[in-house]
Amino acid sequence: ATGVDGIIIPKRRAGQLTQVVAKTSTGAIEYVPVARVVNINNTIDKLKKANFWIFGTDMKGADYNDWNADGPVAIVIGNEGKGISAQTKKKVDQMLTIPMVGHVQSLNASVAAALLIYQGFNSRRLKNK
Numbered sequence: 001a002t003g004v005d006g007i008i009i010p011k012r013r014a015g016q017l018t019q020v021v022a023k024t025s026t027g028a029i030e031y032v033p034v035a036r037v038v039n040i041n042n043t044i045d046k047l048k049k050a051n052f053w054i055f056g057t058d059m060k061g062a063d064y065n066d067w068n069a070d071g072p073v074a075i076v077i078g079n080e081g082k083g084i085s086a087q088t089k090k091k092v093d094q095m096l097t098i099p100m101v102g103h104v105q106s107l108n109a110s111v112a113a114a115l116l117i118y119q120g121f122n123s124r125r126l127k128n129k
Contacts, residue, residue, distance in 0.1 A: 001028075002117050002118055002120070002121035003121060003124075004032055004117060005032075005033075006032060006033045006034070006035060007032060007033070007034045007035070008034075008035045008036075008037055008040070008043055008074070009034065009035075009036055009037070010036070010037060010038075010039075010040050011036045011037065011038055012038075040076070040088060041087060041088055041091055044074070044076070044088070044091045044092070045091070047074050048091075050072070051071075051072055052072045052073060052074050053071060053072065053073045053074075053093050053094075054073075054074050054076065054091065054092045054093050055067070055073060055074070055075050055076070055092060055093065055094050055095070055096050055116075056075075056076040056078070056084045056088065056089060056092035056094075056095050056096070057075070057076065057077055057078055057083070057084065057095065057096055057097070057098075057112055057116070058078075058083060058084065058089065058095040058096070058097060059097055059105065059106070060095065060097065061094070061095030061096040061097035062094060062095065062096055062097065063096075063097060063099055064096040064097060064098050064099075064115070064116055064119050065099075065119065067096055067116075067119055067120065067123060068123060069119070069120035069121075069123040069124055070123065070124060073120060075096075075113070075116050075117065075120070076088060076092060077109050077112055077113045077116075078109070079109070080106070080108060080109045096116065098112060098115055098116070
């Protein structure tokens, strides 16, 4: 729905691609390639060599509403409990945050990913109008 070219997930410590995932994706799993990688940091290095801008998520990042997602970008979504590792944080070009009010200060990883992906889509769509 937003023009994502692919999904990269780690081989270890990540959910499997099950029938539930396929159903939840409303069929997108059939059209969007999913790559399982051994080392996310090595993958980030490869993406950077291919001129991708890498964005991560952190409570102390820049407001995602101001994000310019123009060009080839990749988003790193952290673990729901621990976030992105310190080593991975050093590799990203910019950290983004989704501002929140109230007692809840973090989102489910899939919800955060959806918001960021849609914001990237809007950033590109509005620029091309």
